[in-house]
Amino acid sequence: xxxxxxxxxxxxxxxxxxxxxxxxxxxxxxxxxxxxxxxxxxxxxxxxxxxxxxxxxxxxxxxxxxxxxxxxxxxxxxxxxxxxxxxxxxxxxxxxxxxxxxxxxxxxxxxxxxxxxxxxxxxxxxxxxxxxxxxxxxxxxxxxxxxxxxxxxxxxxxxxxxxxxxxxxxxxxxxxxxxxxxxxxxxxxxxxxxxxxxxxxxxxxxxxxxxxxxxxxxxxxxxxxxxxxxxxxxxxxxxxxxxxxxxxxxxxxxxxxxxxxxxxxxxxxxxxxxxxxxxxxxxxxxxxxxxxxxxxxxxxxxxxxxx
Amino acid sequence: xxxxxxxxxxxxxxxxxxxxxxxxxxxxxxxxxxxxxxxxxxxxxxxxxxxxxxxxxxxxxxxxxxxxxxxxxxxxxxxxxxxxxxxxxxxxxxxxxxxxxx
Numbered sequence: 001x002x003x004x005x006x007x008x009x010x011x012x013x014x015x016x017x018x019x020x021x022x023x024x025x026x027x028x029x030x031x032x033x034x035x036x037x038x039x040x041x042x043x044x045x046x047x048x049x050x051x052x053x054x055x056x057x058x059x060x061x062x063x064x065x066x067x068x069x070x071x072x073x074x075x076x077x078x079x080x081x082x083x084x085x086x087x088x089x090x091x092x093x094x095x096x097x098x099x100x101x102x103x104x105x106x107x108x109x110x111x112x113x114x115x116x117x118x119x120x121x122x123x124x125x126x127x128x129x130x131x132x133x134x135x136x137x138x139x140x141x142x143x144x145x146x147x148x149x150x151x152x153x154x155x156x157x158x159x160x161x162x163x164x165x166x167x168x169x170x171x172x173x174x175x176x177x178x179x180x181x182x183x184x185x186x187x188x189x190x191x192x193x194x195x196x197x198x199x200x201x202x203x204x205x206x207x208x209x210x211x212x213x214x215x216x217x218x219x220x221x222x223x224x225x226x227x228x229x230x231x232x233x234x235x236x237x238x239x240x241x242x243x244x245x246x247x248x249x250x251x252x253x254x255x256x257x258x259x260x261x262x263x264x265x266x267x268x269x270x271x272x273x274x275x276x277x278x279x280x281x282x283x284x285x286x287x288x289x290x291x292x293x294x295x296x297x298x299x300x301x302x303x304x305x306x307x
Numbered sequence: 308x309x310x311x312x313x314x315x316x317x318x319x320x321x322x323x324x325x326x327x328x329x330x331x332x333x334x335x336x337x338x339x340x341x342x343x344x345x346x347x348x349x350x351x352x353x354x355x356x357x358x359x360x361x362x363x364x365x366x367x368x369x370x371x372x373x374x375x376x377x378x379x380x381x382x383x384x385x386x387x388x389x390x391x392x393x394x395x396x397x398x399x400x401x402x403x404x405x406x407x408x409x
Contacts, residue, residue: 138352139376165356165372184380187373190352283353287360 005270006088008229009080009103011096012276014062014069016195018053022072022277025298029075036071036109043113062196063120066095069276070116073099074109076275076297085304087273089236089264091229093257093281094160094200095119097250103275104224106243111219119251122212123198123205131173132199134159135180138166139189145169148182159201160231160255163287165189170199205252213248231255234263257284265290273300311399319394322361323387330354340388355390362394370401378404 023030037048044067051058051068058064073096080086081103092100098112107115137145142158145167149156156171156179169179180191199205221240228237230246232253237243264272265288272294274281282294295303328335331348344350359375362368375397384390400407 138356139372141372144373166353184376187371187376187380189356189372189376189379283351286353286357 006268007271007273008089008091008264008269009077009087009100009273009275010281011073011077011090011092011099011103012069012274012278012281013094013096014066015277015280016059016065017056018277022053025301026076026079029079032078033071033075036074037068039109040067040071040113043110044117062198063117066116066120067113069096070099070112073276074102074112077103079301080273080275080297083301083304085300087226089227089229089267089269090224091231091260091264093231094250094255096276097231097247099275100228101221101224101243101247104226104228106221106224106228106240107219115216115219115247118215119208119212122208122215123251125211126205126207127198132171132197132204133173133176134168134170134194134196134199135176135191136162136166136168136194137180137183137188137191140167140183140186141165142167144186145183148179148186152178152182154179154182155204157202158254159199161258162284163258166258166284166287168194168201170202170204172199172204173197200251201253201255203252208251209248212251216244216248219244229260229264231257231260234259257281258288261285261288265292271295271300273297311395315398316395319362319398320391322365323358323391323394326358326361327354327387330357338387340386340391342387343385344387344390345385355384358390358394359397362398366398368398368401370397370404374402374405378407 037051041048046064048064048067058068077099090100090104098115101107102109102112141164145158154171154175156169156175158167159170160168176193183191221243223240224238228243230237232249232255237246270292272292274294275297279296285294324335324338327338327348327350331350333348342348363370384393396404396407
């Protein structure tokens with residue numbers, strides 16, 4: 001990159017709704033994205049080629065939405081790479097980790113498909129019949145949330161922090177519902193149940209470590225072109241073994257996006273490029289002070305091409 | 308706790324209007340006191356939180372977010388006008404906002 005500022009490419013989690021035109025200002029992106037959907041379909045046997053973002057027609061299938069987000073993020077990474085833009089750091093938010101690894105050539109696109117599929121199978125094999133869920137909450141701090149959980153003896157836990165007063169929790173479905181009620185009474189400004197049946201990043205998924213770990217350890221991970229920052233402990237991962245451990249732990253260890261962004265800002269990152277649908281991470285970033293900007297890929301390309 | 312003057316009211320209104328115009332990418336002239344923040348502007352709770360932080364810094368307010376949350380449960384905010392009224396109460400009463408009977 002012909003600039004002195006440090007940048008980070010961020011790969012967000014999967015979403016259930018899509019922008020009006022996710023390919024606007026990105027010539028060739030739609031065709032490339034379609035070709036990736038075809039590859040996923042061939043590889044998995046699931047027909048994702050019928051996906052249409054305008055109709056949002058596959059949003060009721062959690063695995064499909066993960067594949068769609070993965071394909072879109074890899075499409076954006078491909079555009080950036082073809083134009084010669086490489087960041088100083090990368091990171092994958094939640095299930096965005098797989099696209100982050102593909103973007104820096106640690107794994108192939110096909111390996112990413114297998115990782116997503118195997119992670120999903122490992123999770124569903126242990127969650128069984130019990131119903132799980134997740135929610136986001138704004139307005140309470142960590143101590144307030146922990147106090148509610150302990151006082152009401154709820155099977156939920158904080159599984160991500162997006163800001164000083166913005167958190168994500170995972171747990172059993174019933175207790176997530178109870179938590180939302182108590183949190184509102186405690187003064188939460190906003191709560192929202194997340195559309196998922198899986199308690200991502202929760203210790204409830206610890207048993208995935210064996211089957212998923214076995215699968216991950218049998219894959220070949222290469223050295224990344226740039227450091228991947230861990231959302232679990234904010235370490236900069238440059239070694240294939242560390243990256244494998246990160247992928248395994250990502251399913252059942254709590255994340256901290258807030259600390260990760262702070263770390264990147266403190267390391268001098270001035271440009272965060274959100275490589276995915278929407279701008280959810282950009283929105284959260286407003287509560288971290290610093291001289292940096294969040295950019296969509298389109299905006300980043302415009303800025304770079306204007307010099 | 309601050310005494311609410313006409314200047315403060317004007318300032319708060321201006322900040323709120325400009326904030327939502329910028330965040331929601333609409334012309335400030337399109338915003339009215341009756342404009343619905345979520346339904347018409349596409350606003351969200353993070354914007355609300357950001358706005359509170361702006362006022363906390365500007366007026367050096369001693370207010371816990373959870374007290375605002377508890378107040379908002381009883382007095383839900385839907386429009387720009389309601390939000391301005393609530394901000395005025397926050398500036399005036401800070402943490403004692405829960406004692407305000409409206």
